[in-house]
Amino acid sequence: MCLAVPGRVIAIEGEGEFSTARVDFGGVTREASLVFVPDTKIGDYVLVHVGFALNRIDEAAAQDALDALRAIGELDVPPAGDGNAIR
Amino acid sequence: MRYVDEYRDPEAIRALLARIEATITRPWTLMEVCGGQTHSILKFGLDEILPSRLRLIHGPGCPVCVTPLEQIDRALAIASTPGVIFCSFGDMLRVPGSQGDLLLAKARGADVRIVYSPLDAVAIARQEPSRRVVFFAVGFETTAPANAMAAHVAARDGLDNFSMLVAHVLVPPALEALLSAAGCEIQGLLAPGHVCVVTGYRDYEPIAARYRIPIVVTGFEPLDLLRGVHAAVVQLERGEARVENQYERVAGIDGNSAARRVVAEVFSVCDRKWRGLGEIPRSGYGLSPAYAGFDAERVFGLADLRVAEPTDCKSGLVLQGRLRPTQCPQFGKRCTPEHPLGATMVSSEGACAAYFHYGRTADFVAAEAGA
Numbered sequence: 243m244c245l246a247v248p249g250r251v252i253a254i255e256g257e258g259e260f261s262t263a264r265v266d267f268g269g270v271t272r273e274a275s276l277v278f279v280p281d282t283k284i285g286d287y288v289l290v291h292v293g294f295a296l297n298r299i300d301e302a303a304a305q306d307a308l309d310a311l312r313a314i315g316e317l318d319v320p321p322a323g324d325g326n327a328i329r
Numbered sequence: 330m331r332y333v334d335e336y337r338d339p340e341a342i343r344a345l346l347a348r349i350e351a352t353i354t355r356p357w358t359l360m361e362v363c364g365g366q367t368h369s370i371l372k373f374g375l376d377e378i379l380p381s382r383l384r385l386i387h388g389p390g391c392p393v394c395v396t397p398l399e400q401i402d403r404a405l406a407i408a409s410t411p412g413v414i415f416c417s418f419g420d421m422l423r424v425p426g427s428q429g430d431l432l433l434a435k436a437r438g439a440d441v442r443i444v445y446s447p448l449d450a451v452a453i454a455r456q457e458p459s460r461r462v463v464f465f466a467v468g469f470e471t472t473a474p475a476n477a478m479a480a481h482v483a484a485r486d487g488l489d490n491f492s493m494l495v496a497h498v499l500v501p502p503a504l505e506a507l508l509s510a511a512g513c514e515i516q517g518l519l520a521p522g523h524v525c526v527v528t529g530y531r532d533y534e535p536i537a538a539r540y541r542i543p544i545v546v547t548g549f550e551p552l553d554l555l556r557g558v559h560a561a562v563v564q565l566e567r568g569e570a571r572v573e574n575q576y577e578r579v580a581g582i583d584g585n586s587a588a589r590r591v592v593a594e595v596f597s598v599c600d601r602k603w604r605g606l607g608e609i610p611r612s613g614y615g616l617s618p619a620y621a622g623f624d625a626e627r628v629f630g631l632a633d634l635r636v637a638e639p640t641d642c643k644s645g646l647v648l649q650g651r652l653r654p655t656q657c658p659q660f661g662k663r664c665t666p667e668h669p670l671g672a673t674m675v676s677s678e679g680a681c682a683a684y685f686h687y688g689r690t691a692d693f694v695a696a697e698a699g700a
């Protein structure tokens with residue numbers, strides 16, 4: 243029930259407090275109120291829950307975390323062929 | 330899909346699992362608080378690939394599951410009142426009350442409508458001025474801003490035919506109830522990421538300090554969950570007990586201030602009864618005095634209704650992480666998603682339904698445990 247889904251803002255209608263975004267969730271689009279994230283722009287990613295964008299996704303923070311995860315992979319994962327070795 | 334697929338990358342999952350494996354030296358028990366996280370853990374089979382020394386127990390974080398029987402009975406009474414349009418999120422329709430569910434009321438002629446957003450219920454009230462429109466406002470802190478906004482808009486537009494049956498619950502007081510119970514086995518918590526997107530996570534700091542347990546704000550994709558587990562295990566192994574954020578792409582320490590503002594305007598904290606956990610002081614939201622006119626319990630005179638919980642369903646123990654769904658004698662026998670005896674079998678985020686959907690039968694779990 244607390245599921246919130248990330249999507250990309252493809253259009254914005256209305257202005258100010260009660261503006262609404264059209265959000266693309268990988269092919270499916272839905273409306274979401276922007277009342278809680280009023281500075282949102284087209285192209286931003288937002289987290290949507292029951293028709294409201296709850297927050298924008300911080301792309302820089304997401305990238306840093308993914309880079310850190312990839313770095314773990316490069317350090318820890320044994321080369322291919324070394325099947326089940328876990329260090 | 331961006332911000333989804335990257336967090337399901339098998340290479341990174343394998344690497345992070347290896348890191349968890351390398352970090353863990355002793356058995357630890359973590360609770361993932363949110364039912365959405367339970368659902369992901371079972372869907373992606375994380376319970377099967379994590380080291381066996383790490384035990385995950387499933388928390389009470391499914392608002393559908395913890396809504397008490399009497400609130401469902403109030404919903405049924407209101408929905409069956411002539412002239413009412415009763416609006417609800419779809420997940421609540423099959424939650425059993427003591428006399429059937431909302432779907433049954435609908436089959437018997439009640440005007441029960443599923444809405445996607447609480448604002449849809451407000452729009453119905455606007456279009457049908459001669460009908461009384463009631464919205465079933467359930468949820469945790471994640472859903473509170475949206476539900477509060479419905480009341481805010483109804484008040485702004487002067488819609489006196491709109492009201493809300495409120496069953497809002499709050500995570501931190503429930504965690505305190507679980508952590509302070511005798512025999513509590515929880516050593517670390519994966520905090521519900523989407524709740525924290527709204528509220529931030531300052532409220533979790535006194536809990537981490539008081540019960541000396543690590544609390545890691547965690548998301549919902551496999552890599553998010555493994556990052557949460559890893560961070561918690563690192564803290565446990567080092568003897569630390571801090572609040573840490575592993576969902577930094579959307580959850581900030583202060584949450585969303587615009588969302589918190591409308592919640593503070595429309596709701597105030599009140600005592601709430603939880604299905605399975607009983608009454609927990611200051612564990613929910615009711616409408617604030619300024620919005621009392623929108624309270625469906627008052628409008629329909631149902632505030633005093635009291636109902637005892639059924640005894641053959643063990644969902645209370647399941648919600649506290651004290652019983653695995655498969656240990657319930659009714660699981661998969663008298664109780665299935667088709668014929669649920671309890672709420673944790675109804676909602677797809679309930680632990681019983683998640684175990685059922687993803688094939689965690691009693692035999693499977695016994696085999697996993699090496700029994």
Ligand code: SF4
Pocket residue numbers: 641642643644645647654657658659660661664665669670671672673674675681
């Ligand atoms: S399996 Fe059914 S009866 Fe047993 S605890 Fe779960 S919901 Fe209740």
